[in-house]
Amino acid sequence: MRIAYFHCFAGISGDMTLGALVDAGLDWEQLKSDLAKLPLTGYQLQMEKVIKQGISGTKVHVLTEEGHVHRHLRDVQEIISNSTLPEVVKEKSIQVFTRLAEAEAKVHQTTIERIHFHEVGAMDAIIDIVGSVIGLWRLGIEEVYASPVHTGTGFTECAHGIMPVPAPATMELLQGVPIYSQDIEKELVTPTGAAIITAYCKNFGSMPPMRVDNTGYGAGEHDLVIPNLLRLTIGEKLDQVGSDGHIRYGGKGDVHQGQALMMEANIDDMNPEFYDYLINKFLKAGAMDVFLRKIQMKKNRPAIVLSLLIRTHQLETFYQQIFAETTSIGVRVYPVTKYMLPYEIRTVQTKLGQAKVKVARYQDSLRNVAPEYEDCRKLAEEQQIPLKEVYDIIKYEAYQQLEQKDHS
Numbered sequence: 001m002r003i004a005y006f007h008c009f010a011g012i013s014g015d016m017t018l019g020a021l022v023d024a025g026l027d028w029e030q031l032k033s034d035l036a037k038l039p040l041t042g043y044q045l046q047m048e049k050v051i052k053q054g055i056s057g058t059k060v061h062v063l064t065e066e067g068h069v070h071r072h073l074r075d076v077q078e079i080i081s082n083s084t085l086p087e088v089v090k091e092k093s094i095q096v097f098t099r100l101a102e103a104e105a106k107v108h109q110t111t112i113e114r115i116h117f118h119e120v121g122a123m124d125a126i127i128d129i130v131g132s133v134i135g136l137w138r139l140g141i142e143e144v145y146a147s148p149v150h151t152g153t154g155f156t157e158c159a160h161g162i163m164p165v166p167a168p169a170t171m172e173l174l175q176g177v178p179i180y181s182q183d184i185e186k187e188l189v190t191p192t193g194a195a196i197i198t199a200y201c202k203n204f205g206s207m208p209p210m211r212v213d214n215t216g217y218g219a220g221e222h223d224l225v226i227p228n229l230l231r232l233t234i235g236e237k238l239d240q241v242g243s244d245g246h247i248r249y250g251g252k253g254d255v256h257q258g259q260a261l262m263m264e265a266n267i268d269d270m271n272p273e274f275y276d277y278l279i280n281k282f283l284k285a286g287a288m289d290v291f292l293r294k295i296q297m298k299k300n301r302p303a304i305v306l307s308l309l310i311r312t313h314q315l316e317t318f319y320q321q322i323f324a325e326t327t328s329i330g331v332r333v334y335p336v337t338k339y340m341l342p343y344e345i346r347t348v349q350t351k352l353g354q355a356k357v358k359v360a361r362y363q364d365s366l367r368n369v370a371p372e373y374e375d376c377r378k379l380a381e382e383q384q385i386p387l388k389e390v391y392d393i394i395k396y397e398a399y400q401q402l403e404q405k406d407h408s
């Protein structure tokens, strides 16, 4: 499972979140073209690389000509609903704004229908929030975690006048979240940042075990005595790292469940030489699996079903690639639920040498040991032994070692 960890050592705001997402690999041009799907004009998006206390990060600027506006929640909802963004993005963005409205309503003792946003409903806040939702969706983040949140202290000036830090709406949004201040007299967490992180975050604490793919830094406005950055780390969630250093995927013992999409296209008119190239291309682009089946179509035409198992956020990427690279002009897409045994990758020492094996367990019993093909191929080539023999030896010796460990 792909997860994100936000390290909020200098707080969190909407533009820091957007900067961190871009710094961690969100495609800038893609983000701009996604945001252009909102019925909003009169803004410009800019990004720049900045250095904060020697650390490089991305600062996103949302430049608008908008004067002081008072939007209600329903105005923001309408803007988002009237966009051509995917439903998941619209729903999550509206959820974040609804959280903001609830916090504002509580602070100003009114209702979410009546509350009018000042700064937090301005165009830059809409861009920050919808952009952050797009970013997490585009990067395929399935779960979000965060550190305890550094809030800052003192006072800040806004449309309401002078406010204590954390601002009342921020404080309301941070109910139940571990927060702290180290006497930095700045507003480190804004209502927008607090609404985004609390709408997503599963747990505020230390970083869960993960295999890191990318880290990005989103820069805040001011220069502080600490690096004014929000650090975002993206990677694959590991359910456990044992004291032996072995990594376990998918928890201990129980079958775990995940959602994915199956894309299929029936192809009867493409040069079969292309399939090898396409399978590699789709796998490199992040498909979880790609496979072919022979079928007999109407008029007795022999054909191929090209199937791709993909993550839900990859839909657009892959239908574009299928239409661009194959002769297909239509794809079927359906949601699938995957049930998976937890597994771990272990390196075993055998009489032929070292090899990795994938070890699957159900509860506490060993269910499968699969030697890694590439390691076996290398050993077979190096030692001029038939591949199937190498495979059997690795599997047998791995079983013996693992069973011995389990019983000791």
Ligand SMILES: O=C([S-])c1cc(C(=O)S)c[n+]([C@@H]2O[C@H](COP(=O)(O)O)[C@@H](O)[C@H]2O)c1
Pocket: 013, 014, 104, 107, 116, 117, 118, 119, 120, 121, 125, 156, 157, 158, 159, 160, 163, 167, 168, 169, 170, 187, 190, 191, 192, 193
């Ligand atoms: O716009 C509104 S209603 C607003 C409410 C509050 C409360 O705490 S109530 C605070 N603020 C301040 O506005 C700026 C901008 O916030 P963003 O989240 O849009 O970056 C910030 O100083 C808030 O504390 C605005």
Ligand code: NI
Pocket: 104, 107, 108, 160, 169
């Ligand atoms: Ni307010």
